[in-house]
Structures are given as C-alpha cells and as structure tokens.
Amino acid sequence: MIGAYLEVFSLSGTMWVLLGTVVGILIGSIPGLSGAMVIALALPMTYYMQATDALILLVAMYIGSTTGGLISATLMRMPGTESAIMTTLDGFPMAQRGEPARALGLGVIASFIGGMFAWLVLTTLSPLLSTLAVRFGPYEIFSMTVVALTLIAAISKGSFMNGLLAAALGALFALPGIDPISGSLRLTFNIAELDNGFNLLPVMLGLLVLGQVMIDSGKKSENIIQKASSSKKVTFSAKDFKENLWNFARSSIIGTWIGILPGIGGTTASIASYSVAKGFSKNSSKFGSGCSEGIVAAESANNAGTVGSLVPLITLGIPGSVVTAILLGAMVMHNLNPGPLLFVQNPGVAYTIIAGVLSANLIMLVVMWFATPLISRMMYVDKAWLLPPIIIFCFIGAYSVSGRFFDVIAMCGFACLGYILVRAKVPLGPFIIAFILTPMAEENLRSGLVVYGSSYLPLLTRPIPLFFIVISIITAVWAVWSEIGQVRKAKI
Amino acid sequence: MITIFRLRYEISFLILSLMIGVLIFISASGLPEPTYEPMGAAAFPSSIASITIFLVALKVFRLFFDKNTLLRVEKDDEEGQLSFLKSFCMLLIFIAFVVLVCFFNVRFWISAFLFMLLAMSFLKRPNVLRRFAIQCVALMAFSLMLDYVVTDVLYFNF
Numbered sequence: 001m002i003g004a005y006l007e008v009f010s011l012s013g014t015m016w017v018l019l020g021t022v023v024g025i026l027i028g029s030i031p032g033l034s035g036a037m038v039i040a041l042a043l044p045m046t047y048y049m050q051a052t053d054a055l056i057l058l059v060a061m062y063i064g065s066t067t068g069g070l071i072s073a074t075l076m077r078m079p080g081t082e083s084a085i086m087t088t089l090d091g092f093p094m095a096q097r098g099e100p101a102r103a104l105g106l107g108v109i110a111s112f113i114g115g116m117f118a119w120l121v122l123t124t125l126s127p128l129l130s131t132l133a134v135r136f137g138p139y140e141i142f143s144m145t146v147v148a149l150t151l152i153a154a155i156s157k158g159s160f161m162n163g164l165l166a167a168a169l170g171a172l173f174a175l176p177g178i179d180p181i182s183g184s185l186r187l188t189f190n191i192a193e194l195d196n197g198f199n200l201l202p203v204m205l206g207l208l209v210l211g212q213v214m215i216d217s218g219k220k221s222e223n224i225i226q227k228a229s230s231s232k233k234v235t236f237s238a239k240d241f242k243e244n245l246w247n248f249a250r251s252s253i254i255g256t257w258i259g260i261l262p263g264i265g266g267t268t269a270s271i272a273s274y275s276v277a278k279g280f281s282k283n284s285s286k287f288g289s290g291c292s293e294g295i296v297a298a299e300s301a302n303n304a305g306t307v308g309s310l311v312p313l314i315t316l317g318i319p320g321s322v323v324t325a326i327l328l329g330a331m332v333m334h335n336l337n338p339g340p341l342l343f344v345q346n347p348g349v350a351y352t353i354i355a356g357v358l359s360a361n362l363i364m365l366v367v368m369w370f371a372t373p374l375i376s377r378m379m380y381v382d383k384a385w386l387l388p389p390i391i392i393f394c395f396i397g398a399y400s401v402s403g404r405f406f407d408v409i410a411m412c413g414f415a416c417l418g419y420i421l422v423r424a425k426v427p428l429g430p431f432i433i434a435f436i437l438t439p440m441a442e443e444n445l446r447s448g449l450v451v452y453g454s455s456y457l458p459l460l461t462r463p464i465p466l467f468f469i470v471i472s473i474i475t476a477v478w479a480v481w482s483e484i485g486q487v488r489k490a491k492i
Numbered sequence: 493m494i495t496i497f498r499l500r501y502e503i504s505f506l507i508l509s510l511m512i513g514v515l516i517f518i519s520a521s522g523l524p525e526p527t528y529e530p531m532g533a534a535a536f537p538s539s540i541a542s543i544t545i546f547l548v549a550l551k552v553f554r555l556f557f558d559k560n561t562l563l564r565v566e567k568d569d570e571e572g573q574l575s576f577l578k579s580f581c582m583l584l585i586f587i588a589f590v591v592l593v594c595f596f597n598v599r600f601w602i603s604a605f606l607f608m609l610l611a612m613s614f615l616k617r618p619n620v621l622r623r624f625a626i627q628c629v630a631l632m633a634f635s636l637m638l639d640y641v642v643t644d645v646l647y648f649n650f
Contacts, residue, residue: 169508215579218576384615395586445531
C-alpha cells in the first residue's frame, strides 16, 4: 500500500494525475462534452502505458471532469456534465448578482471535501469488502451482475422497459465470438472478424463519442448563451465554511453512499443531497436564488458519488456507471482481472487507484483554485472546431485496437445505434454495462452449474446470491410499480 | 409524452431490437447440444433473445394500444428533419474520410485535412476569407502532426 502511494506521488505519477485532472476539468467545463467521452477517447492511448499509470490517468480524468462541470454551470447556466445540473440552480444566480468568485470557491471546496470524504470511505471500506468478496463463488458473482443490471435499468433515465431492452440489446451484442466454456465459435455468421466478438473500444467510441458528435452536429446554432460576469479569481471565506459545516458532512455522506450503489451515479446523488439540504435549511426559500447551501450540497454530493462509485468497481468488479464501465474495460485491456480477486492478485493496482484518487483530489483543488479563470475561456470554443478532431481521434482509437477497418466500421454502426437510442430516449448506460457484464454473468452461471451438479438451487439457498436476487426482484417490482403509477397520473 | 419524431426513433429501435433478437435466436438454435456441461452455448443467447423479443412485443403493445399515447407534431417540423440530415451528412463525410484512407490509400494527413476542413465548413460556414485561410493553415499543421503520430509513433499501416 505504501509503495502504491509512493508511486502515485512520485514525479511521473504526479505528472499523469496532473495531465488527467487538467484534461478532465477542461472537457468537463465544455457543455456537450462529457467525462465518458474523454475517457473513452483516452483509452486507446493508454495501451502503451503501464497499467497503473493508465488507471491513475483515467481516474484523474473522471474526477476532473466531474468538477469541471461546475465552471459552466456557474458562469453559463449550462452544466458541463450532467451531475452539475443542480449546481446551476444556485451557482448561476449567485454569479449573476456579482459573486462569481464566491460561487466558484464554494463549488471547488465542496467538491474537494466531498471527494476526500469518499476517498476515506474508499480506503477503509474497500479492503474490508474485498475480504468478503474473496469468498464469492460463481453464483455470487452471477447474482451480483444481475442486481447491477437491474439497478441500472431501473434507475436510468427513461422507462424501466427501455432500460431493460437496452440491457438486453447490449447483452446480445456481447454474445458473438468464442464461447467462454467450450471455446467454440458461435453466432459469428461466418464473418471472420467476429471470431473474437465486438471489441469494447469501438463499441464505446461509437455509442458514447461518435453518436454524441452526430447529435451535436445536427443541432441548430445554439440559443443565446446566458453569461454571468466572469471572475479573475476564486474565493472562499471562513464564514461560508462555518455556515455550511454540517452541510458539507451530510452531503458528502449522501453522495458517497449513493455512489456506492451500482447504477445510481453522481446526478442522483446531487439531486438527493440538494433536496435534503433544502429540507434541513433555515433558509429553504432562498434555494434557487443563489444560496450557498445549494451549491455546497450539489457539489459535495456529486464528487463524493464519483469516488464512491469506484468502491464496487475495485472490490467486486461491478461498474456502477458508464464511466466506471469504461474503467473496467481499461483494466481488462491491461490484462488485469477486475473482480473480487483484484485485491488478492493485484493489490498494487487496487491501492494505486485509491492513491490516485487522493492525488487527483489534491491536484483538482489547486488547478481549480488558480486556473479557473483561464479554463472558463475554453467553454466558449466553437463546436465546429472541436467535433472534427474528436472524430479523427475516434478513428485512430478504433483502428488502434487491432489494426482492422472492421473495428472502424463497427464503430460507425454503433454510432448509428447510439444516435437512434438517444433520439428514442433509451438510456445508453444499461447497454454498455450489459455488454461488459454479460460474458462474466454467463461464464459464472455455467461454471456454477458445473460446480453444483446442474442445480440452480444454491442461487436461493446460499445467503449472498439470495440477498442479491431479492434486491433485484424488489428493484424490478418498484420500477414497474413506479411506471404504472406514472401512467395512471398521466391518465388523470 | 411521445411526439411523432420520438416515435419514429422508438419504432426504429424496436425494429432493430426485434431483428437482432430473431437473428440471434435462430442462429442459437443451430448450435450443438451441450456435452460436458448442462447449459451449453445456446442457452444464454436463446434466453436473452427471447427476453428481447418479449420486451419488444410489450413495448409495441404499449405504444400502439395505450389510449393515452399522445402524438403531436413538433412545433417546427423542419427542424426535426434538418437535425437528422445534418447528423447523417456528418457521418457520410466521416465515411468518405475512411474510404479515402483505407481504399484509395490517400496519405493520412491529406485525408484528415480534407475531412476536417469539410466538416468544419459544413458545421459553420466560413464567411471571412482571412479567417478561412488561418483555419486552413491551422488544420494543415494539425493534420501533419497527427500524421507523424499515427505513422511514426503508433506505426499504423493503412
């Protein structure tokens, strides 16, 4: 563990974290570009790096992009990332009335405190969870993948049925290739390039990046952007800290625990935290008009949720969001074995990620504090300048996987699919997570049948699979019930 | 609430899901029986394909027989058309770039330069000659730098 921290805080480690954080903040501050996009684009470039350097770079981008959304949310009323939506409610009004420095300062400090609290939880909880996870057998892992898919389908935007359908489609695309148990080819339709199935990178680049670029290309010239007065500095007073002390703590706790649950993510964390803060506040009527508590609640929770989502990834190998799914893909690409045995087989990698989170949070604080005025100019870069180079990087990334044009063609196909999904308001998260988890689910289910003599009964008699299956059923019933309730409301 | 423009994409999504589900189901039925383990290679694909087809059927039922489904035309029809065409054109420009690089073996920096120039001009028409000239020079430099990275660092061989 100490070795991991020394490596991350060495000169080369710090450089990678600095690069990742700065790029993440830059991209996160530009509305329309997301952390998932930049991480997916950076993924092929990490092929030639050491696994630990690659992971800390990507984790730093993840943390940077979550915080970067604060800048455009405060100064332009346009969240750079989805999780910064709640920040616009109070950040922009505060900036508009002549306090942009204070608004940014509140957001930066709140992000830092939320991130650090979640890092503490990550550091203490992950080794404990991993000792439990080592006892997981095939049925435990299978039931875990089922609960992750059910949760993310239930909680993603849009209806539960759309989420399930997206997950089923993602699972179908994951199946062609080599059968994980017998090793024989299946569902390749005599296409030689499908012998190894669809590569993860072209799928992600197509769905998340090229598909989004297609949508952005089709937008008319943007509406007149509202701008608050920009700021040459960021400020934070002791009075603001004292007034928001409990808010910092409460929002960080809410954000961390929501982030740990697979499928929920930073956006829900910030919404929940904002609502709770409003409920507890003595000045609840001021929320939405530039209240410091609103900014603190939103930013603490979304950064805490970001770091919290790394807990199930590192300990159980279950991605809780699209970005952590990409990070999981990065681990697979670097020949790591993500899952319950990561702490046992590659403890250095696990602790490096944890140390990387600490380093990224510290660097994020410094960068955001001193460089925000400069970064805020990036928000006004014309999309016409950004989108074509992004497409070129997608081409390079897709081709770099195996040097085949089939991957580029596959990327175009998935871009069209991503375009249709987004226009039909079908969430992409379940698709990507199902694409990644389906091979794991199938392999473990079939292995479990072999181990337990063709019996499915241990799924119900062993405590951990039973627990996860009950959670899945409750989640599915709740999601269907909510949807029926919404349909009834619409009828009235 | 479902608008007619969302509906066309929902229907496309449902047709695509159904086609893929049916294709996988039929292909999986041709896979050999399991020999060394109880489940076999066909069980998972068949199950997921069945679930997909079932969900599509449910969605279709809900879409077309739910009386409260409201179909209203978007305020500006033309805007919906324009956004699809622009997106499609952008994809076509990218495909043209891929064809240039892969099939006509045009040098990468030339293809990238032409692609970015065309794409940027398509997204935002240049209206000042001087600005356009600066844009060309910047794109040329960027394309040459990319070409160096792609050929001498990544060793791509198109």
